[in-house]
Amino acid sequence: MATDSSALAICSGSAAGCWEASADRAAFRFRNAHGGHGPPCSRPVLTCDTPVRKGAGVTPDLPPPSDADVVVLGAGAAGLMCAITAGGRGRRVLVLDHANKVGKKILMSGGGRCNFTNTGTTPENFLSANPHFCKSALARYTPADFIAMVERHRIAWHEKELGQLFCNDSSKQIVRMLLEEAAAVGADVRTHCSIDAIERPDEGRFRLHTRLGTIECESLVVATGGLSIPSMGATGFGYELARKFGHALLPTRAGLVPLTLSGKHLDRLQDLSGVAFEVEARCNGASFRNSLLLTHRGVSGPAILQISSFWQPGDELRLDLLPGHDLPGWLGAQQRDRPAAELRTVLGDVLPRRFAQRLCEAWLPSRPMRQYTPTQLRQVADLLGAWPLVASGTEGYRTAEVTLGGVDTAGLSSSTMMSRHVPGLYFIGEVVDVTGWLGGYNFQWAWASGHAAGLVA
Numbered sequence: 108m109a110t111d112s113s114a115l116a117i118c119s120g121s122a123a124g125c126w127e128a129s130a131d132r133a134a135f136r137f138r139n140a141h142g143g144h145g146p147p148c149s150r151p152v153l154t155c156d157t158p159v160r161k162g163a164g165v166t167p168d169l170p171p172p173s174d175a176d177v178v179v180l181g182a183g184a185a186g187l188m189c190a191i192t193a194g195g196r197g198r199r200v201l202v203l204d205h206a207n208k209v210g211k212k213i214l215m216s217g218g219g220r221c222n223f224t225n226t227g228t229t230p231e232n233f234l235s236a237n238p239h240f241c242k243s244a245l246a247r248y249t250p251a252d253f254i255a256m257v258e259r260h261r262i263a264w265h266e267k268e269l270g271q272l273f274c275n276d277s278s279k280q281i282v283r284m285l286l287e288e289a290a291a292v293g294a295d296v297r298t299h300c301s302i303d304a305i306e307r308p309d310e311g312r313f314r315l316h317t318r319l320g321t322i323e324c325e326s327l328v329v330a331t332g333g334l335s336i337p338s339m340g341a342t343g344f345g346y347e348l349a350r351k352f353g354h355a356l357l358p359t360r361a362g363l364v365p366l367t368l369s370g371k372h373l374d375r376l377q378d379l380s381g382v383a384f385e386v387e388a389r390c391n392g393a394s395f396r397n398s399l400l401l402t403h404r405g406v407s408g409p410a411i412l413q414i415s416s417f418w419q420p421g422d423e424l425r426l427d428l429l430p431g432h433d434l435p436g437w438l439g440a441q442q443r444d445r446p447a448a449e450l451r452t453v454l455g456d457v458l459p460r461r462f463a464q465r466l467c468e469a470w471l472p473s474r475p476m477r478q479y480t481p482t483q484l485r486q487v488a489d490l491l492g493a494w495p496l497v498a499s500g501t502e503g504y505r506t507a508e509v510t511l512g513g514v515d516t517a518g519l520s521s522s523t524m525m526s527r528h529v530p531g532l533y534f535i536g537e538v539v540d541v542t543g544w545l546g547g548y549n550f551q552w553a554w555a556s557g558h559a560a561g562l563v564a
């Protein structure tokens with residue numbers, strides 16, 4: 108793994124300042140990406156499934172560019188889309204990434220099949236201090252635009268549920284597609300490239316001191332993503348850079364992340380790890396109906412990942428354990444039809460049996476249905492419909508899919524993603540305080556914000 112921002116040594120905090128990191132000892136090797144796929148490319152790029160060997164040295168016939176119109180920091184979803192768009196306008200684009208291969212999060216996404224967009228994307232599917240900020244970019248690059256690119260590359264896809272589109276085969280196809288598109292417009296994509304320092308010696312140009320040497324550019328696009336999965340190359344680089352150039356940052360925290368339980372709450376459920384069922388999770392006015400999965404540390408599954416983005420320690424979190432049921436009516440019917448059946452047996456018919464059993468041991472006294480008074484039956488219904496889940500925390504960035512918060516959108520143009528403080532500086536993708544729900548929305552934001560910046564950078 109290349110260097111990360113923990114080694115930063117800041118030497119100036121002004122918008123025209125300089126920003127430093129320790130040098131990365133890794134080197135470069137490139138190979139031509141075409142291999143018969145897609146349009147011909149005139150420049151070498153990396154293939155997604157062929158990691159470059161560390162320490163192999165810079166390929167001799169590839170002198171490091173000293174100048175580019177646009178430098179994009181981060182060869183992830185947003186950075187590559189920005190490079191494709193800017194390159195398509197005839198801009199000379201250089202994409203730099205410190206990792207050993209591009210698009211690592213794309214590769215690991217969607218269980219290896221990349222949930223690359225959501226056909227139902229609306230601004231309401233995003234969390235941000237300014238819920239209007241994402242509207243312009245999302246309107247100008249839609250799921251249909253990305254699907255058109257996917258189809259041009261003959262990548263087979265399917266809808267899983269709720270508008271979520273996945274590759275039939277592999278996420279690698281999406282990375283390969285982006286690299287082919289980037290190559291077709293002449294964008295130069297480099298990995299193993301850490302950034303040691305960034306200066307803005309005069310208005311209008313940036314000077315980057317990198318492992319490739321010193322590079323000057325007119326436009327600098329920051330697409331370094333969020334903090335989740337540090338083992339995949341995530342760093343706080345983009346946040347630090349934003350701060351140094353005078354941008355406000357909103358507090359960051361892990362989103363789309365499993366929740367942890369502790370004490371008696373964990374003791375009661377831990378041995379049920381692996382049990383899954385449908386719930387409706389509710390917190391702070393948000394609700395999501397989907398699967399819950401009990402884990403050895405707490406709870407996960409789509410319903411929990413979704414609601415985790417709305418939850419903070421101390422917040423009340425409730426689960427409807429039988430969503431879609433008219434609980435008082437259903438329990439009343441069970442009492443009438445099965446008076447001798449115990450509550451745990453009745454619940455075991457609609458919930459996983461072991462969970463129903465545990466529920467009745469720890470939260471609901473189980474006895475024959477006929478013995479419940481109307482008031483008690485109402486209390487059972489109330490508990491089943493709004494079961495309190497006492498989470499102690501989240502699994503954190505180690506397993507989170509996204510980072511909430513980040514670069515405050517107040518400092519950015521919503522149509523171009525350009526900094527309001529530093530002309531020519533752009534922030535796109537997850538580093539910005541725009542975070543999507545689970546289900547392909549985060550990639551759609553990456554494509555859309557990358558496209559918006561690429562149109563002007």
Ligand SMILES: Cc1cc2nc3c(=O)[nH]c(=O)nc-3n(C[C@H](O)[C@H](O)[C@H](O)COP(=O)(O)OP(=O)(O)OC[C@H]3O[C@@H](n4cnc5c(N)ncnc54)[C@H](O)[C@@H]3O)c2cc1C
Pocket residue numbers: 110111112180181182183184185186203204205206209210211212213215216217218221222223224300301302330331332333335336339340341342343344345507508509535536537538546547548549550551553
């Ligand atoms: C396990 C997992 C599964 C996911 N599945 C989905 C999904 O199916 N659908 C969906 O919509 N979203 C999914 N997401 C979220 C999605 O991957 C991100 O929101 C998206 O990748 C953000 O794009 P980005 O380009 O802003 O950042 P990233 O894709 O994270 O790219 C940032 C790039 O910047 C590089 N970088 C970081 N620091 C530096 C530095 N200091 N110097 C140089 N380069 C640097 C990184 O190496 C990386 O290549 C998933 C996330 C995870 C972790």
